Amino acid sequence: MTVTAAPEVVRLDDVRKAFVVRKDNTLKDRVLTFARARRHRTSYTAADGISLSIHAGTTVGLLGANGSGKSTLLKLIGGILSPDSGSVQIRGRIAALLELGAGFHPDLSGRENVYLNATLLGLSRSEIDERFDDIVEFSGIREFIDNEVKFYSSGMFMRLAFAVAVHTDPDILLVDEVLAVGDEAFQRKCMDKIRSFQREGRTIILVSHAAAQIQELCDTTFVLDSGAVAFAGDTLEGLGVLRDLLERDRRADAAAAAAAAGTPIEDEDDDEAESRVQVVKATVFDAEGNETTKVRQGSSVTLRLHLTANGDVDDWMTGFGIDTPNGQMVLGTSTDRLKAPATSHRAGDTWDVDFDIEELNFGVGDYFINARAEDFAEGTSSILWQAALLHVSGSESSVGTVAARVTTRETATS
Amino acid sequence: MTAEARFERLSATPMRSVTGQGARGGLHPVARIREILQHRQLLWLLTRRDLQVRYRGSALGFLWTLIKPLVMLATYYLVLGQILGAARGIEAFAIYVFSGLTIYALFSESVGAAAGSIVNNAGLVKKIYVPREIFPLASVGGALFLVGMQFIVLIGAILISGAWPDFSGIGYLVPSILLILIYALGFGLLLSVLNVYLRDVQYITEIVLTLLMWSAPIVYSWRRVSEVIVEFHLPTWILDVYTSNPITIAVLGFHRSLWGGGTAADYPGDLWERMLIAGLIGIVFLAFAQWVFQRRQGNVAQEL
Numbered sequence: 001m002t003v004t005a006a007p008e009v010v011r012l013d014d015v016r017k018a019f020v021v022r023k024d025n026t027l028k029d030r031v032l033t034f035a036r037a038r039r040h041r042t043s044y045t046a047a048d049g050i051s052l053s054i055h056a057g058t059t060v061g062l063l064g065a066n067g068s069g070k071s072t073l074l075k076l077i078g079g080i081l082s083p084d085s086g087s088v089q090i091r092g093r094i095a096a097l098l099e100l101g102a103g104f105h106p107d108l109s110g111r112e113n114v115y116l117n118a119t120l121l122g123l124s125r126s127e128i129d130e131r132f133d134d135i136v137e138f139s140g141i142r143e144f145i146d147n148e149v150k151f152y153s154s155g156m157f158m159r160l161a162f163a164v165a166v167h168t169d170p171d172i173l174l175v176d177e178v179l180a181v182g183d184e185a186f187q188r189k190c191m192d193k194i195r196s197f198q199r200e201g202r203t204i205i206l207v208s209h210a211a212a213q214i215q216e217l218c219d220t221t222f223v224l225d226s227g228a229v230a231f232a233g234d235t236l237e238g239l240g241v242l243r244d245l246l247e248r249d250r251r252a253d254a255a256a257a258a259a260a261a262g263t264p265i266e267d268e269d270d271d272e273a274e275s276r277v278q279v280v281k282a283t284v285f286d287a288e289g290n291e292t293t294k295v296r297q298g299s300s301v302t303l304r305l306h307l308t309a310n311g312d313v314d315d316w317m318t319g320f321g322i323d324t325p326n327g328q329m330v331l332g333t334s335t336d337r338l339k340a341p342a343t344s345h346r347a348g349d350t351w352d353v354d355f356d357i358e359e360l361n362f363g364v365g366d367y368f369i370n371a372r373a374e375d376f377a378e379g380t381s382s383i384l385w386q387a388a389l390l391h392v393s394g395s396e397s398s399v400g401t402v403a404a405r406v407t408t409r410e411t412a413t414s
Numbered sequence: 415m416t417a418e419a420r421f422e423r424l425s426a427t428p429m430r431s432v433t434g435q436g437a438r439g440g441l442h443p444v445a446r447i448r449e450i451l452q453h454r455q456l457l458w459l460l461t462r463r464d465l466q467v468r469y470r471g472s473a474l475g476f477l478w479t480l481i482k483p484l485v486m487l488a489t490y491y492l493v494l495g496q497i498l499g500a501a502r503g504i505e506a507f508a509i510y511v512f513s514g515l516t517i518y519a520l521f522s523e524s525v526g527a528a529a530g531s532i533v534n535n536a537g538l539v540k541k542i543y544v545p546r547e548i549f550p551l552a553s554v555g556g557a558l559f560l561v562g563m564q565f566i567v568l569i570g571a572i573l574i575s576g577a578w579p580d581f582s583g584i585g586y587l588v589p590s591i592l593l594i595l596i597y598a599l600g601f602g603l604l605l606s607v608l609n610v611y612l613r614d615v616q617y618i619t620e621i622v623l624t625l626l627m628w629s630a631p632i633v634y635s636w637r638r639v640s641e642v643i644v645e646f647h648l649p650t651w652i653l654d655v656y657t658s659n660p661i662t663i664a665v666l667g668f669h670r671s672l673w674g675g676g677t678a679a680d681y682p683g684d685l686w687e688r689m690l691i692a693g694l695i696g697i698v699f700l701a702f703a704q705w706v707f708q709r710r711q712g713n714v715a716q717e718l
Contacts, residue, residue, distance in 0.1 A: 007425040019716055056424050057417055075715065079432040079543040082712035089429040094543075102541035107467045116463060119456045120542050171424060201417025 007091065009172055009203050010054040010077055015086035017047040017072060017227075046072035047083065048227035056092075056171070057201040061214040061235060063242045064224035065249055070207045073224065074098065074174045077205065092171030095121050100181065101161035106150035110141065113149050114164055121168040131167045138189070139163035155182050166193045172203045211239055212325030212366055215389060236389060243385040275380035276311035277345070279318060279371040282387035295360060297394025297403050303355045305371050305387075309345040315376040316342050318353050322390065323368045330362060330401050334372070361403045362392045443704065449545050457548050461555035464527075468556075479560045480567055483519065487512050494633050504635050505675030506577040509568075514632030516564050517668040521594050521661060522623040523557035528602025529609050529619040536718040546711045547704075550602040554595065572672065583670035589689055590667030596696035597660050600703040607710045610717050630661045631669075637680045657682050660692040 021042045046069040054060055062070045075081040076088055078096035103120045104113045114135055118128045136142050139160045141152075149157060158181040181190065194217065197204060208214055214221065214235060221238030223231040223245065231241040285302040286292045295301050305318050319334020335342065335353065345351065369388040374381035398406055450457070469475045490511045495501030504510050528550035532539060535549050572578065609615040631639065636657070643653050656662065666681055667689060682688065 006421055008429070009424060011429060056421050077432070080540065080715050082432075088432045090432055091427055091429050092424050096542055098541040099537075103538045105463055105467060107470045108463065112463075112466070116459050119459050120538065120544060125455055171420065199417065201420040 006055040006057045006201075008053055009056045009091045010052075010205070011087075011089045012050050012052050012076070013087045013089075015047050015050045015076060015083045015088060016045070017076060017081060017083050018043050018045045045227045047076060049086070050227070050229055051086075052222060052229060052232065054203060054205065056203050057198075058219045059198055059204040059206065059217050061218035061221040061238065062205065062207045062224060063214065063221050063238055064230075065242075065246055068224040069227040070224055071098070071176055072227075074176055074205065074207055077172075078174050090172060093122060093169065094172040094174065095165070095168045095170035096174040097165045098174065098176045100158050100165065104149055104157070104161060107148060109148055110145040110152070110160055114145075114160065117161065117164045118168060121165065122170075123168055127169070135160075135163045135167045138167065138193075140186070158182055159186055162190060166190070166197070170202060172205065173197065174205050176207045177209070210325070211242075211368075211386075215239065215325075215366065236386065239386050240384075247385075274310065275373060275382040276309055276347075276375045276378065277313045277316045277318070277373045278308050278310065278382045279305055279373045279384040279387065280308050280350075281306040282320065282369055282371045282384065284369070284388055284390060293389050294391045294393060297364065297392055298359050298361055300356065300358050301360055301390075303357065303369065303388075305353045305355075305373075306350065307353060307373055308350045309347055311347050312345070313375055313377070314342065314344045316345075316374060317376070318371070318373040320355065320372070320387075321370045322362075323370060324401055325366055325368065328401070330367060331357075336374075360392065362390075363399060363401045363403050364392055364394050364396065365401075366391050443701065446545070446547070446704065446708070450547055450551065453545055453548055456544060457552055457555065460548060460552035461559070464552060464556045465559055476563070479563050483512070483515060483564050483567070486515060490515070490633050500634055503638070506575065506673060509572055509575060509577050510635075510669065510673050510675060511633055512568050512571060513668050513672045514630070514665050516561060516568050517590060517594060517665055518627055518630060518632055518661065519564060520557060520561040520591065521598050521664075522627070523560055524554040524595070524598035525601045525605065526619060526623055527553035527557055528598070529605035530616045531602070532606045532714060533609055533613065533616070533718065540715050540718055546607075546714060547603065547707065550599070550606040553606075554599055554602055557598070558595075568672065572674075577674045579672050579674040585671070586667035586685070586689070587671035589693070590664040590671070593660055593664045593667070593689060593693055593696060596693065596700055600696065600700040603700075603703040603707045607707050607714065610714050611710075626661065629659055630665045632665055635680060636662070636666060636682070657688065658692070660696060663688050663692050 021044070048069075050069075050073065062073060064070045072081065074096070075098070076083055077090065078094060078098070079088075080096065080098070101117070103117050105116070108116065111132075114132065115125075115128055118131075118135075119125075123131070136145055139156075139162070141156050141160060144152065144156065149160075152160070162181050181187070194204065198217075204217070206214070206218065218235045220233060221231070221235050222229050223238050223241045225245055230245065231238055283291055283304045283306070284293060284295070285304065286295060287300045289302075292301075303320060305320065307318060317334050317336035319332065319336065321329050321332035323329050333355070367390040368386045369390060371384045371387040372381060394403060398404070469478055472478065474481070487508065491501075491508050495504075495507045495511065501507035531549040531553045532546060538544070539546060539549070605615055605619055609619075639656055640653050642648075643650065657666075663685070666685055669676060670681055670685065
């Protein structure tokens with residue numbers, strides 16, 4: 001068997017797309033505002049010279065703040081929107097899953113909707129006949145398949161819609177925030193299906209705000225900022241860039257709000273000021289001292305924070321927080337809390353600080369490690385968001401964010 | 415399929431542009447037709463969906479498609495024909511009116527439904543790529559079915575009343591229907607895409623369609639028009655203009671083929687030629703409508 005290199009399946013070349021938003025859409029509005037027509041239009045750029053290339057078999061995450069042009073980019077690739085200039089080229093069969101159940105009609109039965117929706121997604125009649133049983137099986141609502149969809153619960157609706165979507169046979173699948181629906185069992189089924197899509201060499205282009213999902217699925221990411229590609233590459237780095245962008249937007253908002261309220265703009269520079277002590281990197285080592293991101297429940301790990309000084313520091317601390325993908329802190333501490341003495345460092349020094357965590361009793365799942373360093377003398381700090389990822393595996397005998405050894409027995413009523 | 419096999423197949427297929435104003439197959443009319451043909455299954459399902467949904471939950475269901483024209487027939491027959499006297503001079507007036515109404519219904523149902531088709535399918539247009547011509551086409555398809563039902567009633571009425579047409583005119587039947595379809599499709603495409611930019615189009619269309627019915631010899635006769643023009647000493651070109659209306663031509667053709675009451679004086683002498691010219695102009699118009707549709711449809715998804 002010859003090994004074929006993954007071909008390019010999506011290529012965008014200097015794609016631009018601007019929207020003109022009109023505030024009047026009826027004849028009356030148009031007539032009334034005719035003289036001021038120009039003022040009733042606002043234009044914004046959703047794609048500002050985007051060039052990118054995606055190869056077959058990769059799973060790509062599109063990241064960005066709300067309104068950064070992620071969905072527009074998906075629609076451009078899917079041919080739903082056409083660019084003002086530039087070219088969009090694709091190869092192979094494409095299915096756009098921008099909204100689950102788009103095209104489902106409430107007055108039609110589940111069966112009729114499966115046929116209609118699958119046809120919309122590009123399957124032929126015979127292909128649907130062939131897959132119909134699989135679709136119904138996957139959705140798990142066989143007994144209701146001949147009921148009208150309007151009587152379905154929202155969960156049933158989503159399951160059927162998802163089942164149809166994953167049984168089309170796309171080479172490229174565009175997904176907007178709808179990767180896993182339904183209860184936990186069904187969600188697992190969805191994720192399994194996505195994994196098998198990946199194994200089959202299908203290309204998945206995914207917009208999601210769930211960092212954990214992106215982290216788990218994507219090989220590569222594109223971070224969008226105001227319609228331009230701000231970063232392309234490694235997923236973890238991409239998530240970091242996104243954090244920085246969101247943080248920047250938050251600051252801008254805060255400054256704008258302060259300006260609007262008439263209060264003098266707080267000296268945000270204080271915050272922005274480079275801390276003289278910086279966290280550069282965080283690494284996790286297992287009990288044997290090997291660098292890793294996967295650890296067993298209950299094992300010991302060492303978290304090493306790599307620090308650097310760009311000024312002389314005497315009174316400083318460093319620490320970390322381990323968060324769940326939802327941003328809830330599970331464990332956090334610092335040299336300050338641990339009452340570790342701070343040594344003096346000169347500008348240009350680099351050094352490491354190790355934290356030994358004995359018996360990491362976390363629940364099975366993914367965790368993000370954020371690292372921070374603070375210079376007490378100047379009150380400045382540096383934070384490295386999602387500096388490292390920790391994947392905890394272990395026994396499935398309990399659920400939750402912490403793990404403990406639990407046993408059970410029956411006792412006589414006292 | 416393994417990843418390897420997929421990669422090999424993909425490597426062998428060329429990159430295709432999705433840029434061409436949002437149209438996958440490109441802008442060339444032949445390419446457009448080919449793409450629509452590839453989606454004929456979807457066209458069929460959408461047409462069926464519109465019909466299925468139309469009367470779902472109503473006790474009489476599809477009977478309603480017949481009740482409306484029958485009520486119209488009764489009204490025109492009684493009020494216009496008998497009370498106002500329009501039936502004088504028109505033999506088999508009921509068949510006359512009903513055949514005219516049937517062919518006109520094909521136009522008004524098609525255009526009326528097509529005008530709102532893209533806006534009404536906004537959910538699909540915004541989320542899934544399909545050639546957008548499908549939506550007005552499905553509207554015309556639905557109208558064909560509904561009017562087809564009416565046509566069956568018309569044939570039934572002809573059989574029952576015994577007012578057999580003279581079969582020499584039967585050749586006009588299919589060209590009349592085609593003529594209406596060409597224009598209905600042209601206007602349907604134009605209006606559906608304009609309606610996205612200006613929602614009033616849908617409502618204006620309804621009103622114009624109601625008025626337009628009176629521009630064609632449906633409840634009065636073409637012969638009466640020609641007589642009036644002579645009576646009032648109007649120049650004859652007015653009759654020419656009147657008779658150039660493609661709807662008038664199609665209605666006349668329909669009468670010629672299905673209504674047994676007419677004589678040579680009821681039709682212009684050059685009906686065939688007029689039909690042919692109207693048909694050719696119609697095709698040019700349809701091409702123009704398709705061109706406008708193509709130019710505009712790329713921005714439809716963001717305007718909805």
